[in-house]
Amino acid sequence: MFISFEGTEGSGKSTQLKLLVERLRASGYKVAVNQEPGGTVIGREIRRVLLDPAHAEMASMTELLLMFASRAQAAAEVILPALSRGDLVVSDRFTDSTLAYQGAARGLGFDLVRNAHRLALGSLQPDLTLCIDLPVEEGLARARHRNEGNQMARSEARFDQQCLDFHLRVRAGYREIAEAEPERVRIVDGSGNSAAVFERVWALVEPALSENRS
Numbered sequence: 001m002f003i004s005f006e007g008t009e010g011s012g013k014s015t016q017l018k019l020l021v022e023r024l025r026a027s028g029y030k031v032a033v034n035q036e037p038g039g040t041v042i043g044r045e046i047r048r049v050l051l052d053p054a055h056a057e058m059a060s061m062t063e064l065l066l067m068f069a070s071r072a073q074a075a076a077e078v079i080l081p082a083l084s085r086g087d088l089v090v091s092d093r094f095t096d097s098t099l100a101y102q103g104a105a106r107g108l109g110f111d112l113v114r115n116a117h118r119l120a121l122g123s124l125q126p127d128l129t130l131c132i133d134l135p136v137e138e139g140l141a142r143a144r145h146r147n148e149g150n151q152m153a154r155s156e157a158r159f160d161q162q163c164l165d166f167h168l169r170v171r172a173g174y175r176e177i178a179e180a181e182p183e184r185v186r187i188v189d190g191s192g193n194s195a196a197v198f199e200r201v202w203a204l205v206e207p208a209l210s211e212n213r214s
């Protein structure tokens with residue numbers, strides 16, 4: 001089974017991913033973890049290029065193709081081998097991010113992103129996608145607070161620095177995806193502390209795991 005986490009900046013999705021991986025491993029599952037962009041040695045090099053705030057001139061199409069380059073490598077190196085061993089895969093972002101950020105917010109459109117997905121990844125899709133939803137202003141405030149004290153986070157701030165309207169379009173993009181694929185993409189209320197949000201996450205993952213086993 002392949003599970004992905006999605007969300008706008010500072011939504012808390014990476015914290016939820018960590019909590020889920022811990023819970024799954026404690027329950028005896030073998031879990032491969034992936035991050036987009038990133039997830040492999042090559043992917044992390046691509047991530048550095050993509051997120052560097054100095055690269056303000058990057059064209060939307062370059063951004064899109066680099067996102068898929070990282071993902072194609074992760075599919076070959078991490079995701080497909082793990083699924084064929086029968087392990088679980090949990091990914092911090094996947095193609096729904098490209099739909100929301102490059103398709104909706106940058107304006108490239110969903111059709112173009114879906115065509116690029118088919119080219120790079122064929123029919124590979126998560127079985128379950130948890131989209132952690134939080135008002136954009138709240139998430140951006142969290143992300144900026146995190147960046148202030150952290151040199152690494154500052155070096156990856158190119159998207160955090162986009163205007164509020166960009167992030168509002170990302171959130172609207174996620175809602176559109178969830179409406180189109182309500183079975184796979186579940187919106188999770190990201191408000192409250194991480195333990196409260198994790199209860200909502202687990203309430204969706206646990207039944208999906210049993211369904212997948214039967």
Ligand code: TMP
Pocket residue numbers: 009036037051067093094095097098099101102159160
């Ligand atoms: P992160 O903050 O979740 O590590 O993600 C890195 C940034 O990259 C985040 O701002 C969202 C952006 N992104 C895209 O624009 N398109 C994509 O396809 C992916 C995977 C991430």
